[in-house]
Amino acid sequence: MSEWAVVKISRRQVMWKELGRPFLDGLEDILGPGLGADTNYHTWSSECPLKPHSHFHNLVANLRVVEAGVLDEDDRPACTMEEIPWHRQRGGKDVPLDDLQLVDAKKLWWRLLAAFVKKRRIEWDPGTEEEGWKGIDVWVEPRDTKAAMMGTINYVGRNPLEDFAVYSNSHPDCPDPPGWLQKYSNKSRPFGWWLSLRSLAGSQKEEREKLHPLTGDRLDYLGKYSLRELLDRNHGRLGFLDVVKGRPVFSCLDRWEMEWLRSVMKSRAPPWWDDDE
Structure with a gap:
C-alpha cells in the first residue's frame, strides 16, 4: 500500500x-x-x-x-x-x-x-x-x-x-x-x-507593529506571505537589505541568485520565472 x-x-x-x-x-x-x-x-x-x-x-x-x-x-x-x-x-x-x-x-x-x-x-x-x-x-x-x-x-x-x-x-x-x-x-x-x-x-487578531527599516515609519500588518506569494506580489523581483559600514544598502537578487532560489522552491515555479527582467 x-x-x-x-x-x-x-x-x-x-x-x-x-x-x-x-x-x-x-x-x-x-x-x-x-x-x-x-x-x-x-x-x-x-x-x-x-x-x-x-x-x-x-x-x-x-x-x-x-x-x-x-x-x-x-x-x-x-x-x-x-x-x-x-x-x-x-x-x-x-x-x-x-x-x-x-x-x-x-x-x-x-x-x-x-x-x-x-x-x-x-x-x-x-x-x-x-x-x-x-x-x-x-x-x-x-x-x-x-x-x-x-x-x-x-x-x-x-x-x-x-x-x-x-x-x-x-x-x-x-x-x-x-x-x-x-x-x-x-x-x-x-x-x-x-x-x-x-x-x-475567542482569539483576536494579534496586534503587530513594525517600523520601516529605512524611514522609521509605522508599517501596517497585512498578514503572512509564503515565499511564492511574496514574489508574486513583487512581480518576480526579490531584494534584500544589508548594512555596510553602518549604512543601510538595498539590493536585488541577480538572475543567477534567482535561479538558485527557484531550484530550492518546493512549489511549481510561477510564469514570470522565464522572463529576462
Whole structure:
C-alpha cells in the first residue's frame, strides 16, 4: 500500500478520503459525537525517508463539544466543552478506550483497510472478519502539557526533507530524495471542532507593529506571505537589505541568485520565472 500511495499525488488524497476521514467519523460512533482532531498523513519512514511508509498521525483531544443547555444571543443552543473521561484498566492504568471500544476501533480500522486494498487490488491478505482485526495494534501516547502538545503538533507537521537531512548526514553516500518525497506537502487536516479552533478560543487578531527599516515609519500588518506569494506580489523581483559600514544598502537578487532560489522552491515555479527582467 505504501508503494501504491506514492506513485501519484492524487492517491495521497484518496488515502485521506477513504481511510483517514472515515476512521474519525467511525471514532465518533464509538466515543460519541462532538470530537475534535488534527491529522497528518505521512508517506515516508522517519528512520529511512527514502522508503515509502504510509501512516496517519491522529491528534484527538479528550474534549467534545456539547450543548450547554442555554441559548446564545441569537436564540440558538449554545455549546460548551466537556471532558471525555478515560477508563481505568484492571492493572490501574488509565486509557482512553475501554475494552469494548478498543475492539470496535480495531475492527473499524481493519474494515477500512480491507475494503481499500480489495477495491484497488493491492496485494495484501487482511484475513477473515473474525480474526483479521486482531492483528491491529492500537498505540496511544497522552500529551499532558501544553508544551508536549505543541511539540507533537510541530513534529507531525514537519517537512519530510527535515528527516532526509538527518538521514543524509548519517548516510552521506545516499541518493537524492525521490520526487514523491520532495514534492510532498505535509499539511494537517482538522476534524470536528478543531476546524473552528480559533473562534472557539475567542482569539483576536494579534496586534503587530513594525517600523520601516529605512524611514522609521509605522508599517501596517497585512498578514503572512509564503515565499511564492511574496514574489508574486513583487512581480518576480526579490531584494534584500544589508548594512555596510553602518549604512543601510538595498539590493536585488541577480538572475543567477534567482535561479538558485527557484531550484530550492518546493512549489511549481510561477510564469514570470522565464522572463529576462
